[in-house]
Amino acid sequence: MEILKINQDKINEETARELISLCPFGAISYDNNKLDISAACRMCKMCVRKGPEGAVTLQEVADAVSVDKNEWRGIAVFVEHRNGEIHNVTKELLGKAKELAKVTGHPVYALMIGSEIAEPAKELLRYGADKVFIYDDPAFAEYLLEPYANAFEDFIHKIKPSSIMVGATNIGRSLAPRVAARFRTGLTADCTKLEMKENTDLVQIRPAFGGNIMAQIVTTNHRPQFCTVRYKIFEQAAPADNPDGEVVPMTLAPEKLASRIQSLAIEEKPKEIDISEASVIVAVGRGFKNPADISMAKELADLLGAQLACTRPMVEGGWFGPKKQIGLSGRTVNAKLIITLGVSGSVQFAAGMRNSECILAVNSDPEAPIFDIAHYAVVGDLYEIVPELIRHCRKGGSLPNEI
């Protein structure tokens, strides 16, 4: 492991000033002829790479205990399901796990917890699991944090998977950190790209530092290595007709089924159109000056048979409900066509839509990062372009039935 070392003999007022202005997190201070790095440091290592030579250096520190990576084998996917009906995010993760497993030759595992799941578990073999480990007990009929976390823990102790992938659903985002903390190991949220090293380190890539930056994250000395991935980031593998592989029943000590939390009632949510499922989307951002102007985007969306979606500031400003938000704190979409209007395209927003097949962006700022990912870049005034486009659509085209 590496830590930052300040070489005070190389620090004077001038080098200190340079380092202070270099640090994007305001973590460096200089008082009483001494340079200090505060807790605001995010280890971007800018001071090492770009600072005055030798002023701040990296120092290798030996890890107290080093993990034996050979003891940990397999890439496991936590199965998100409701009464045996498997969530698509699980199938997407199995597809990715299969791809990653080719690098190390590890098996792909699925971990399924539920009641009467022996039959539905077989379905997972078709999507790439070599083994499906099932914890099948009436106590698991409904999701409850504590017994589910206990089963998860038991699975890790017995099977020792090297990597664990969990869908970033509300359940996954509650369960994965609970279990990762139990093993004092790393967890990387909302990965947008995953790669595997030959030494079994999982390379986890995600937007970071709250900015237009991607970080490549590794868990070098802990196992298992946990990550969550959102729905619609990866592709499902085509299901196999006659898969090999087996379903392995697991048992958990009865006292581990106890729960301090009790489920009192379940309320089904009305099925509503989710923007994650939309194939055509019109997304609006801060380029709109007044809430009333959104009607023009709505009209365009209606003409294109599209769903209307928005950026985070639009939700924060109360223009839209949170379900319409695209991005890391909203939904991920994987549309055939997405038209963005007045969206600058922060990396958090882009992470939620960049896999879309066709991105057409309208923005007045030619420097807007949205143009880095757009397939069609329109630098211009949406207030002039959109009404004109609506006029063309009204008279010019009929909507195809199947998009």
Added chain:
Amino acid sequence: MEIIVCIKQVPGTSQVEIDPETGTLKRDGVDSKLNPYDLYAIETAVELVEKYGGHVHALSMGPGQAKTALLEAICMGADDGTLVSDRSFAGADVLSTSYTLSQAIRKVGSFDLILCGKQTTDGDTAQVGAEVAEFLNVPHANNVMALSDITEKGLTAKVNLDAYIADEFIPFPALICMDAEVNTPRLPSYLIRKKIGDDAVRLITLNDFEDSDKSHYGLSGSPTHVERIFPPEKNVSKEVITGTSAEQALKIFETLKKRKFI
């Protein structure tokens, strides 16, 4: 009822970028703000204490300037604020941050309830709450839309589990992460701000912790490491649609038609 609210100061802008020429990180402006999702947790805490009595203790981990976020929480009705700050905490990942907070919570005192926001706008992980709960061995729930039936023993939480909503009884002590938009956070009171000094916020450091072993915190206590940072990939095959607004609109229309979207 003793409630601890965990809050964070986040950058006021999300415009951090890698300068393509120098390769340095640049952040426009240095302003920072209270994480907007924490406002819902603070409001929930203050409302509970107004109704059932007790205290709201605001807690934040961060550099010295994060004191401002705690003062804001106090102005919204928290009884006190504690800043956990130490150089040893630098470079902390999710696990190390959660462990630090759990140690700080043990120091703040006994509690019935810990409230957190749904996530922060800079890290965006939404994982710290659950890890803190694990370190404290208390039950937790994420994405909580409402709290009801509050007794000495516990409460009922309306938990959003994507496809359905579960009403869960959660016994105290517990940790709850409130969803966004669950209430209307009050504005910080100017009158309170005039009454209190900057010393309203207590500072605790590593030395105050039960576990003051440096290697458990910050970068050394973090299992994950950032190997490299890079700008997001750009799309190379980009078509630029130029002209007057009317010409651009027509070209967009023709493109959509050609690609059979219309």
